[in-house]
Amino acid sequence: MADTASTTAPNAAPSIGYELLRQPAQAGDHDALIQAMERDGFTFVVAPVQAEGTPGAAGVDASVSAADLRAPLDRAELVVQGPDFAAVTVAAVPPMLDAATVKDEVLRNKASLHFRRLVHWTGHLGVSAVQVPLPSDAAAIPEFARQLLAHAIPLLPYSALWVRVPLGDADAWSRWNLVRTLAGHHVKVQLLLDIGADLPDGPTDRTLARWRGEPLAAISLRTSAFLTNKKGYPVLSKAHQALVRPILVRNPHVIVSHDGTQRELAAYQQYVAFLFRSQPAPSVIDQFAAGYHDYLQSPLQPLMDNLEAQTYEIFERDPVKYAQYQEATRKCLVDRGPQPQVVMVVGAGPRGPLVDCVLRASAEAEVAVKVYAVEKNANALVSLRHKQRSVWGDQVEVVFADMRTWQAPEPCDILVSELLGSFGDNELSPECLDGVQHVLKPDGVSIPQSYTPFWAPVSSSKLWTEASAAKTVAALETPYVVMIRDATVLADPQPVWTFTHPVPVATMQPENAHNERYSVTEFTMRDEALVHGMAGYFECVLYKDVLLSTVPATHSTDMTSWFPIYFPVRFPVAVSKGARVQVHLWRATGSHKVWYEWSVVPLAALADGLASEPARVPAGYASLIHNAGGRSYGIGL
C-alpha cells in the first residue's frame, strides 16, 4: 500500500545577504551596512564583531592580557554596537586556532577567552547566526570543536552557528567531519559552504554528493567567482551554476561575499534572486513531496489499523501506479482470454481504484470479467457498496472480509492487490497474499507477481539527527518512510531478496517461516564517508514486463505513491574511500508480528580472506544487530 505524504507546505522566500571581505570595518559601521542592505535588496548582512585594527579583530592578539580578555568589550571597537537589526545580522568571528596556538597553553587560553567573549557578545545581541571559520590546520580541529561545545553552543540559545568551510580545499571535508563527530552531531553545528572561483577537481556531481548529507545552512558566493556578461552584469559560469543550482533547492541562506574592488552589490543580489526564481520546475514527485523532504514518518500498519479516508485519497491520486496496474491486468487478460475471467481485488479501499483498473483493462482486452472487491475496513465498505450500486453494477461483487480468512464462493483466475510498502514487503504483502492464495486457481496469476526490495548505505546528518532526537534506542532501531533529499547515497542500491506469488504450496512452512529472509549485500564506498544508515526502495513485477519501481535509477516516472524508507544505525559507521561494507538484513516472523534486524559491518571485521583484495580494507566498528528479536519495532499481523 502506498506510503508517502499527506499535506504540503509552502516554500520560504530566498534569504540573500552580503559581506564585504576587503573593506575594513569601522566601529559602528553596522548602521551603514544595514542601509546598504536595504538599498541593494538584501535580506541580511554579515559583519565582523570587532572593527579592523582593534586588538583581536584578526584573531588572537598575544599582547592582550588574559584579564582584558575577561573584561567587557569596548563599544569603540565594535562594529555591531547594539541589538538593533540583530535579526538580519550574521556576526563573523575571526580565525583563531592553528597548530602553534593550540600547543601553547597561554595562547590557547587567550584564544579560548577571546572566542568566548566575542560569541558571548553576539549571543547577547541575539544575531541570527554566528559564523566561525573552520581552522585550516587539522591539528587545531579538536580544540576548535571543544570551543564550539564549551563556549559557542551554551552562549547562543537563539542564534544559529555556522562553520565556514572552503569548498575548494580538498581536505576540508575530513576536517569538517572531525568537527561534527567530536561535537557528537550536535544539531547546532551547521555548515556554511564557501564557494570561490576555484572549484574542486572532479565532476560536479561528485562534489555535490560529498556535501549533500551535511547540515548545510548557508553558502557564500565570492564575487571573484563571478564572470561579467555582455551587458556588464555579474553571472556565474556554467560550472558554478551546475554546482550552485542543485544546492538552492535546499533553500539555503546565500551570502554574496565581496572580495574584489568596489562594485554595485545590487547586481549580485539580483542575479542570486534570479537563480532562485529560475530553478527548474520541481518534478511531479517533488511537488507532491513538498514540505516532506527528510521528514521521518513511521511506516503504516495496515493490518493492525484501519486507514482513514484521507489516507486512501492520497494513495489514489497517483495516476502512474494505476495505469501500470491497468496495463498489467490487460496483458494478463489477453494471455488468459478470451473466455471470461474471475478477478478478485483484495484490499479494494472505499473507492475501488483497482476495480476501475480491472474494468478498463477488461474493456481494452475485450475479455469479460467477474470482479470481487474484498475489503476488511467496515468504513470503506460504505462508499464501496455505493460505487458498486451506482457505477459498477452486477459485474462487481463487494465483499466485507479479511482476505486471509475469506471463504470465496468460487476460485479466481487473477488476484489483484496493492499491499506494498516503501521496502516492498514491509507492509506484509507476503503474509496477506499467502493468506488469500487459497482463492486462486492452480494456474491463476497474482498481480503483482513478485517484488524485490533494494537498498544502499546513506550518509545524512539530517536523517540521523532526526532519528536521534528522541534519545531512545528504539528510535534508532525503527525504519522510517521519508522523502530523502539532504543525503548522499554512497553506492548503487542492490537487491535484497525477492517475494514471488503465488507461493508453491510445497514450500510453505509452518509459522510463516518461508517468509523469513536473510540477506548479505556488499557495497564499495565511492568516498570517505560516515554511514548514517540504509536507504531502501523496491522494484515490483506486476505482470511480465509491467513494472513499478522506486529505485532511483529505474524509478517509474512521476509515480508518487511511495517514498523511500530509511533504516538508521545506532552509531554512524566511518568508512574510508574504496572500503567495502557488508550489510546484513534479517526478516523475522513471529506469531504476532514481522520485523527486520540489520547490521552494518565494515568488511575487515570479517575474515581477511573476504577482504583481502584490492587491499586490506580498514576494520571499523561493526554496528550491533539493530532491533534484535524485534525489541524496538515490528509490523503487527
Added chain:
Amino acid sequence: MADTASTTAPNAAPSIGYELLRQPAQAGDHDALIQAMERDGFTFVVAPVQAEGTPGAAGVDASVSAADLRAPLDRAELVVQGPDFAAVTVAAVPPMLDAATVKDEVLRNKASLHFRRLVHWTGHLGVSAVQVPLPSDAAAIPEFARQLLAHAIPLLPYSALWVRVPLGDADAWSRWNLVRTLAGHHVKVQLLLDIGADLPDGPTDRTLARWRGEPLAAISLRTSAFLTNKKGYPVLSKAHQALVRPILVRNPHVIVSHDGTQRELAAYQQYVAFLFRSQPAPSVIDQFAAGYHDYLQSPLQPLMDNLEAQTYEIFERDPVKYAQYQEATRKCLVDRGPQPQVVMVVGAGPRGPLVDCVLRASAEAEVAVKVYAVEKNANALVSLRHKQRSVWGDQVEVVFADMRTWQAPEPCDILVSELLGSFGDNELSPECLDGVQHVLKPDGVSIPQSYTPFWAPVSSSKLWTEASAAKTVAALETPYVVMIRDATVLADPQPVWTFTHPVPVATMQPENAHNERYSVTEFTMRDEALVHGMAGYFECVLYKDVLLSTVPATHSTDMTSWFPIYFPVRFPVAVSKGARVQVHLWRATGSHKVWYEWSVVPLAALADGLASEPARVPAGYASLIHNAGGRSYGIGL
C-alpha cells in the same frame, strides 16, 4: 589523597569440570557422567544435549523436517534427561553454522529452529551454562550472533552462555570480536577459551594480552595438550603453564577436555587443582586489592566532602608512601638545615601520619622543626588534638582551617601535602596548593614538587560493560578509580602534563586558568583491538630523586595507596594493528569545579599529513568530546 579499596572479599574455591570429547554420549548418560565427576573430584561436567547418532546431534540435519524441529525433543535422544544435577552441568550445543548453511534459506531456518530447541531445553533444565562453538567460518558470524541474541539470551535467564573459541586459531579473535560487537557487548555473551596442544605463534605475553580484556568465563584444557611426567602423571609443559597460570588468577571455570584414549581423569583434576593451589602468593598490592579488581568507584571529592574515619585508616595503612615522604622530607631538611625549619603539613588527617614522617625526618636529619598540622575536617581535629597533646607536644601546633584561606602566623620553609588522586591532579592538589602557597617563603619547598599523570588506551570488556550498566550518558563520561585486572593496556603509558609547585606568582592567572591544560598523546596499537577507554596513572616527584609512581613500569614497590583511574568512551573505538590513535585531554576549570574532557581520535581522521607514514592508517569514528563543558562530571572546588 590516596584512592583505593575499603574492604576485602574472600577467594572462591576453584571450579574444575570435565568433558569426554571422543567418547560417544548415549541417551541418559548424564547419571554416569555425574558419578564419574564425583568419583574423580570434579565440580561440574560438560555434556552434549543429544546422544551421539541422533538426528541433529552433530549439527543441522537436513533430513529433519522443520515441523519436527518445532516439536518437543524425544527423551530417548537426550543425554541430560531431567533437571537433577543441572547446577553442576554445562550443556554443549554442536556446531551448526557455516557459510553454506547461512546462504541456504531452508537450512538456515532449520539451524535456527534446531539451535532454539536445544537451548530451550537446556534453559528449561536450568543448567549452569550452555557452551556454543564459535563458527570457524567468518561468513557465518553475523547469523551466529543473531541466534545468540534472538534465541539463546532470552531462553537462558538462569544459565551462563559460553562461546567456545579455539586459542590456537590466529583469526579467532577477530571472529569473536565481531560476535560480541554485533551482540552489542551483551553481558551474557562470555568467552570459553579452548586450549589445545598447539599454542599461537609469538610470545606468551602477547597471546595473553590479546585475550585479557575479554569476558573470560572458562577455559578448556585438552588432555592432548598434557605431557606425562616421570611418575606417569599428566602435567602441562612450561609454555602451557606460562599461558595458563596467569589466567587462573581470574579464577575461571576450568574444563579438562578429554580428547584422547581413556585415561584416569582424576589425575588431571588433581593437576589442575594443584595449579590453582600453587599460584604465586599475590603481591602486597593484589592482596590489598582482593575483591576490588575491576570494581568501579567514583573518585573522592575531598574538598566537597569530609572523609570518614575508615577512609583515613585505609590510606594510612600504606607504609611505602610514608617512607617516601619521610625520606623526601629528610633530604629537604638536610639541604636547608642546619638552622631550624618551619614545616606545615596541610591536610593532616585525624592521626597525622605526615606529621609523624616530618618528625622522624627531623630526627634523622638532625634539623629541628616547628610543625603546623592544618586540617579542615572538624571531626579529624578531635583525634589530631589528642595526638598533639599525648604524643607530639609543643613541637607541633594543630590548626583548624581550610588551607586555602588560612592566615598563617609565620611563613614556612617546607609545605608537606598529600592531595594526589589516581590521576595525580584529579583531587585538586593544584588548586589546594595554589591556595596555600601564600604561607610558603619565597625560597620554600613544596613536597611534592611536581606530579605528572600518565595514560594509555585500554581494552576491557569488563570495565566498559560495568560503566555502561547504568545506561546513562553521564556514566560513560565519568572517570572511575579501579584496580584494573581484566584488561589489555594497548600501548605504553605516556605522560599527559605536569604540575609543579610552588607556582611562580607571575604565571598565576585569574579564575585558575593557569591550571587548565590541554594534552595530545599519540599511541601505536600493538594489535587489532577495541579501545574501551583510557587507563590513567601518575608519577610524583616528592623531592629531587624521591618519587612515587603508579605507572606500571615504574610502580613504587608495594605501594597500595592508589588504584589506577579509568576514563571510559561512549562507544568502543575499533583500531587495526599498527594504527595510531591520538587522544585529547582537557583539564578545564570553572568557578565551582574542575573537570576533564576527552576524545579518542583514530589518526586518519586528522589530515593525511599527520597519518601518512608508514602507511595510511584507517580512519575510525572519532569519539565525541566526552563530558564537554563538564556536563556529566566535575570535582567540586
